[in-house]
Amino acid sequence: MPKLRVASFSVSIDGFGAGPDQSLENPLGVGGAELHEWFYPTDTFQKMMGKEGTLGIDNDFAVRGFENVGAWILGRNMFSPYRGPWDKEWKGWWGDNPPYHCPTFVLTHYERAPLEMEGGTTFYFTSDPIEQVLKQAFAAADGKDVRVGGGVSTINQFVAAGLVDEMHIVKSAAILGTGEKLFDSIDLKALGYSCIEFQGTDQAVHMVLAK
Numbered sequence: 001m002p003k004l005r006v007a008s009f010s011v012s013i014d015g016f017g018a019g020p021d022q023s024l025e026n027p028l029g030v031g032g033a034e035l036h037e038w039f040y041p042t043d044t045f046q047k048m049m050g051k052e053g054t055l056g057i058d059n060d061f062a063v064r065g066f067e068n069v070g071a072w073i074l075g076r077n078m079f080s081p082y083r084g085p086w087d088k089e090w091k092g093w094w095g096d097n098p099p100y101h102c103p104t105f106v107l108t109h110y111e112r113a114p115l116e117m118e119g120g121t122t123f124y125f126t127s128d129p130i131e132q133v134l135k136q137a138f139a140a141a142d143g144k145d146v147r148v149g150g151g152v153s154t155i156n157q158f159v160a161a162g163l164v165d166e167m168h169i170v171k172s173a174a175i176l177g178t179g180e181k182l183f184d185s186i187d188l189k190a191l192g193y194s195c196i197e198f199q200g201t202d203q204a205v206h207m208v209l210a211k
Contacts, residue, residue: 002138003145003165006155007065009182010035010170010204016179017152024081027093034174038203048099057201061168070144071137072104075154079106079123086112092123103140105133107154130157152180160186167193171205 011017012035019029026032039045044062046053053059080090086108092098097118106125115123126133137146148158158164169182188209197208 002070002141002143004134004148004158004163005069005145006148006150006164006167006169008039008062008168008170009150009155010038010172011182012172012174012176012179014175014177015181015183016176017150017155017182018077018180019176020179022077022081027081029179031174031176032179034176035172037174038170038172038201041203057199057206058203061170061199061206065147065168068145069102069147070141071102071146072100072149073133073137073146073154073158074104074106074149075151076106076108077151078149078154085110086125088112091115091117097121103137105137105140107133130161130163134158134163152182155182156184156186159183159188159191162191165211167209169207169209171207173203 009017017035019026019032022029028035038058039062041054042059042062043053043055044059044066079092082090098104098121101120104121104123106123107130108125109127110125111127112125114125117123124136126136128136134146148155148164155164159167192211193209195207196210197206199206
């Protein structure tokens, strides 16, 4: 049965999934890039740059995150650093060929027409309730899983609503001190989550939570 998943989502030692003050210069907030030091060397990331990278546990988890994904859901901050009405010239952080390669739903208070990109990615901008967006995403995924890419606020909304089936969370060797805290005021135990995988590497600790 298709699942709603979170995968390869990095948090700091002190629990922050993004730094403060997101901007064009700091897409993940100030200091947020440090959360992904485990991911940058992997073959999965380097292939996006046309290069080869490292194999092993970190890359294995990164590969798993893209398997059987038929649609994505993103918060607006994952698509753009700008707030308010859309600048229609802005088409995302990734250039003409984003890494999603399937229908991708962007949560926003300001709807805009769908945006078709290279590689099979089409962005759909929606202000619908998250339950309705999830139904649309599952329909678009055509029997595959849906992945919630972030950011923190978006993941917290879906988790608090009891909608996420499985989460791969990566504890990164970084301390941010401030920013956006994952699972803030959310009782994972009461929601029925348990840790089904736990593996450490030189760069990170990988945890898989499921209900």
